[in-house]
Amino acid sequence: MNANGSSIRAVAFDLDGTLVDSAPDIGHALNQALRESGFGSFDLEQVRAWIGDGPDVLIDRALNALGQGDGAELRRTLRRAFDRSTLEAPLAHGAVFDGIHALLQALRPAWPLVVVTNKPSELARAVLDAGGLLPHFAAVYGADVAALRKPAPAMLNRAAQELGLATHRLLMVGDSAADMGAALAAGSPAAWAGWGYGVLHNLKTPPRWFAQRPGRLLEILDEEA
Numbered sequence: 001m002n003a004n005g006s007s008i009r010a011v012a013f014d015l016d017g018t019l020v021d022s023a024p025d026i027g028h029a030l031n032q033a034l035r036e037s038g039f040g041s042f043d044l045e046q047v048r049a050w051i052g053d054g055p056d057v058l059i060d061r062a063l064n065a066l067g068q069g070d071g072a073e074l075r076r077t078l079r080r081a082f083d084r085s086t087l088e089a090p091l092a093h094g095a096v097f098d099g100i101h102a103l104l105q106a107l108r109p110a111w112p113l114v115v116v117t118n119k120p121s122e123l124a125r126a127v128l129d130a131g132g133l134l135p136h137f138a139a140v141y142g143a144d145v146a147a148l149r150k151p152a153p154a155m156l157n158r159a160a161q162e163l164g165l166a167t168h169r170l171l172m173v174g175d176s177a178a179d180m181g182a183a184l185a186a187g188s189p190a191a192w193a194g195w196g197y198g199v200l201h202n203l204k205t206p207p208r209w210f211a212q213r214p215g216r217l218l219e220i221l222d223e224e225a
Contacts, residue, residue: 008189008224010163011107011217012141012156014174015117015124016051017196019100020131023048024093025086030062033081037074039066048197052176054118054143055082086123091130097195099214104136106218112163116155118143118178138163150174151181156188173217174198180207191220 016022023044031041042062050061059078063069107113113136117124121142128134139162141148141155148154153167160167172183175196180203183190190207192200195214200206209220 007169008111008171008221009165009169010112010114010160011171011173011221012114012116012159012188014150014172014176014179014193014196015115015119015127017175017198018097018173018179018193019115019133020091020094020096020127022091022094022127023051023197025089025091025127026051026058028089028093029082029085030058032085033059033078034062034066036081037077039068051197052118052178054149055079055120055123056146057118057149058082083120083123087126090123090126096131096133097214099195101132103214103217104133107221108136111221112138114138114159114163115140115142116150116159116172116182117141118149120144150176150178151185153182153186156182156186160186160188171221173211177203180205183207191217 013019027044027047030047034041050058056079059075115124115137119142121140121144124140124142125134141159143149156167156170156172160170167186167188170188172179172188172190173193175193175198180190184205191209191211192207194210194212211217
């Protein structure tokens with residue numbers, strides 16, 4: 001493959017629900033944090049529906065479901081426990097999605113690859129490393145402060161700038177409305193990861209491409225070459 005003639009020159013991937021099926025690990029970390037603070041736990045399907053906006057929003061959603069909407073110190077305690085659990089076993093319960101390793105190996109010679117995720121950078125790097133994916137990526141952009149969270153375009157803008165590209169040459173691949181919203185705000189094309197956690201019909205603006213399987217991204221980029 002040769003990207004020289006393509007309008008797309010690099011690819012940004014979301015992490016949870018796009019590269020890795022990490023819902024079991026996120027659920028484990030959340031439930032462990034909740035139990036340490038004397039709360040009950042949530043089943044995997046409920047946690048999966050809450051994923052996509054980073055751990056702080058995840059914790060807020062869990063506390064709201066428990067009727068514990070107030071308490072900044074409680075949130076900080078849960079976040080510390082969540083991070084500790086994640087770093088102890090980043091991908092012990094989940095797995096890299098089928099086809100992702102082959103996709104990244106095929107893409108990397110022609111297109112620079114980055115990760116743009118609402119997971120904080122330290123946790124994102126740990127998960128990528130545990131899945132054997134980290135060497136594929138030129139950079140990892142995590143939402144280390146709330147203002148960076150997708151659908152804000154800041155991380156995509158920074159990735160494009162550091163790659164020396166205009167944002168319209170950076171393809172965003174993700175499975176959530178936040179991913180698609182960030183791409184729209186940044187002026188980047190987007191591809192929906194149909195194997196992930198998101199629900200396509202919830203989107204206000206549909207992505208340019210829909211990929212039911214990871215290998216479809218190779219076809220999309222070949223079509224753009």
